[in-house]
Amino acid sequence: MAADLVCFPTRAQYFALVESFKADAFEMCVDVCGVDYLSHMDRPLPEGVEGTRFEVVTNLLSLSKRQRVRIRVQAGNDEPEVESLFALYSGVEAMEREAFDLFGIIFTNHPDLTRILMPEDWEGHPLRKDYGAGNVPVQFKEAPGPR
């Protein structure tokens, strides 16, 4: 099987690129997820692509061509933000909410960008690399406060 095609659009090109893939018989958006490259800002990337802390990785699938394409968009450093694909693929709704919930990546034009896995009153975005796993006391409504 041939290796997947990987694209590196800028934030501005992202939506238009996905739109052109959709017109090119990529019927399904299989997956959207975030990655936090906090400690790997100098990771290997193709020339001309400047790595930012957050990356949004979108996997598209063409059923008719039996092909996958992966789109890695650099989402920004402090306030990561990319355009939502909801207008093209309704199925990204939950996946983008998950990326927002766990990484704090803002998807503009998303109809309902709320937390999905974590409780509504949770502080922080747990999959970020600077969110100390195990160091933060569990935040639950019923739990007693710090002693």
Added chain:
Amino acid sequence: MRSIEREELLVAETSEGEQELQRRAKTAANELGREIGAVLRSNDLHIDPTSIDFDRQDDETMIINMGPSHPSTHGVLRLMLELDGEYVLRCKPVIGYLHTGMEKTAEELSYIQGAVNVTRMDYLSPVINELNYSMAVEKLLGIEIPDRAIWIRMMMSELNRISSHLVWMATNGMDLGSTSMMIYGLRERELILAFFEKTAGLRMNLNYVRPGGVAADLPDGWKDDVTVICDTIDERTYEYDQLLTGQPIFRERMVGVAPITAEEALSLSVTGPLLRSTGVAWDLRRTMPYLAYDQVEFDVIVGTYGDNFDRYAIRLNEIRESIRIVRQCVEMMPSGDYRSQDPKVTPPPRARIGESMEALIHHFKLFTEGFHVPVGEVYSAVESPRGEIGCYLVSDGGAKPYRLHVRGPSFVNLQAIPLLMRGGSVSDAITTVSTIDPVLGEVDR
């Protein structure tokens, strides 16, 4: 006055705020559109979300919770339904009650330990979870695994698919009031779990498929065991047919209920039996073959109408197809190693540790530090009983994954619920959740 205070207090204690289904007056138009199941947004299939609904006011309808602890939600799925009498107008699934941060945990575990973690996501098809993870790791490592390991993996994942579909048959029967089906489904599944226990030592969450191969060779006499399993279950599927397929009450609740079209299914990214029920013959085992699925004969089962009955028929027939594959595996199982002999990935056999210094060092390194995986990122996917389960793995060259993301089919398939439920009655809602077959361990991860 006092009762209002109490109510507010209760809301404050249990509310999930914006995640919940809001009153109509407080819901934006495109969000409302999603909740009533308007999915197709490309230009030629545009649906205006404001025009799809009747002129209904908030005080004519009722918002109720189904779940999180409801026997028919198969776990801790909370559905918020807007009802007009008995009929569902809007629906929103609220999830996260089983979220344990497994993707975060994976970043703290070495690649060897990772399989133990992922196997607990979709707890009804653990082998396929492990397979998915192991294949992603192997893709990054660039190692080939021996033929026997490939065929063992294939046989085990097909057995697992049978057991998962049997649980589905059982719980679906239970949801529709057929208690006997529940007993039968779980009874047959027990045969497979007993074989898993004999092979891997555990009944569920096997940690059997690992990067580099499988944990142990098949036990003595496995051919007889597997043949008995195949013969028994094959015969019993025809009993299920008699019990359910033609039964008028069962058909009444399944045929034509909650239909979905192929365009809607593709737009919602749903995969697995849900997508195949619409007539799209998309099964990764056939369309993007992995392991040795291109060397065995089986049919991809598709439906026509995309309704609940099609999804039932697909799963029943997939059990038969899986049995066909397992029989071929028994016949064609090659001999040889059951795991890669690369000492950097595979622990040495116990007997060698006592006599070889090198083996001892490898063993020590593997279990204290783990093996290092080259820098890179990879997406790999396999067909689980619920659809495409994918694994996006980022390695920074260390002994632990930098990021592990699992694309759970149940998580994505759940998005079809508002569409499928709209206009149906509450009792249809039960069968619909059941035929989507979500496993909440995988939804919430």
